[in-house]
């Protein structure tokens with residue numbers, strides 16, 4: 391039995407795809423699901439585009455936006471692997487949840503549009519992965535279109551992200567003249583636009599195509615050979631150790647839309663991506679294959695059914711195996727209860743899960759029991775996994791109750807929603823005005839909606855726009871430093887925070903006040 395668990399855990403690969411909107415995350419996800427046989431037709435992942443998920447079950451905001459709850463986690467089988475892909479919502483749905491999801495994965499796949507290079511959202515998500523030191527695999531997409539020079543893209547990744555790159559394969563041409571990829575890992579050429587039988591050409595010891603093939607006469611082939619030679623001689627050597635520490639990213643080229651290079655990517659990814667790793671807790675490191683179920687909650691999706699006000703808490707299993715109906719303890723409260731209503735997520739439906747192991751994600755019905763970061767463990771065991779970091783909010787708004795007579799429900803609502811991690815709360819020093827902070831606008835929309843629906847409190851949100859928040863590495867602060875452009879506020883634990891109007895205001899402040907210890911935004915808590 392114990393051996394079976396070890397094997398099962400080893401087969402798990404749990405990852406998220408990080409990218410800027412439109413780089414091809416949905417398209418790649420669909421192609422991966424197709425290989426796994428989890429969906430029959432591509433185009434079922436994003437409800438927005440097909441309307442397939444336009445059922446009545448979601449909260450109003452989600453309906454308006456057409457976000458599919460069921461696509462939050464996708465699980466499928468591919469060869470001997472059980473794969474969990476966690477969605478990282480982008481566009482207007484970018485929120486703290488997007489970051490928190492990255493706390494629950496063991497590796498990440500970064501998609502880059504070959505015409506655009508590193509974009510803003512990719513950079514933000516990359517930084518969170520970097521902070522965790524997890525392996526990051528890069529897929530440079532849309533090679534069927536004219537894009538930037540591959541060497542230039544590699545340079546940009548290395549410079550902007552400060553990570554070594556190792557191209558697993560190399561494109562032969564691009565756009566209209568895209569012939570395929572030179573696969574350094576499998577030592578073959580994979581041809582674009584050809585029938586499957588002749589998809590691969592083998593390479594000889596010199597790294598050249600063995601058989602007589604027209605591609606050999608082309609200048610793009612010669613150019614690719616030269617570039618690969620250059621990479622062999624002058625590039626970094628592939629290092630699994632560096633990959634595991636997040637210091638080197640293997641780079642793949644392909645075209646998600648035409649499913650080109652996707653299977654090769656998946657096969658290589660599965661070979662090198664780590665299975666679930668031990669996690670730190672207050673009881674020391676916990677081995678994923680150790681007996682005794684435990685896991686932590688990284689996301690709470692509220693009000694999927696407005697009639698029932700229910701929520702789903704997303705739990706990442708970190709050890710042992712989950713069985714429906716099992717008895718567990720919530721370490722924060724010490725309360726013991728049974729996990730009866732649990733859900734597993736697939737691309738096309740939600741289904742009840744009876745059993746899952748480390749690496750898997752399950753959804754648990756929540757009637758207000760859980761908070762983000764909570765640990766639950768089997769039986770009477772009390773374990774607390776490492777606290778989830780608090781992410782730096784970027785958008786701020788003043789909030790007040792519309793009806794001054796209803797202060798009680800206003801305060802109750804705010805404090806509960808803040809505790810749940812829906813938004814962050816700040817207060818000004820003198821007046822104690824409430825300011826809310828969020829990573830994305832969606833968090834504010836959800837907040838307003840839930841205040842009204844769950845706490846019967848209409849709120850007025852007065853946008854303060856985007857700010858750069860910097861916590862202080864000290865409890866002492868001179869209130870005189872507060873100004874319109876560098877507003878001093880307190881977080882909910884009374885820690886001082888400056889909200890800077892922009893980069894310029896931040897720089898001006900640090901130049902003027904070099905002794906004020908501002909913390910690095912990635913080192914909060």
Ligand code: GDP
Nearest residue numbers: 411412413414415416417531532535645646647
């Ligand atoms: P997401 O916002 O990252 O999920 O991006 P999507 O997967 O929705 O893709 C954005 C757009 O790029 C869509 O119109 C896709 O059809 C297109 N696209 C995605 N992958 C490719 C590709 O490999 N080649 C080309 N030409 N277009 C692509």
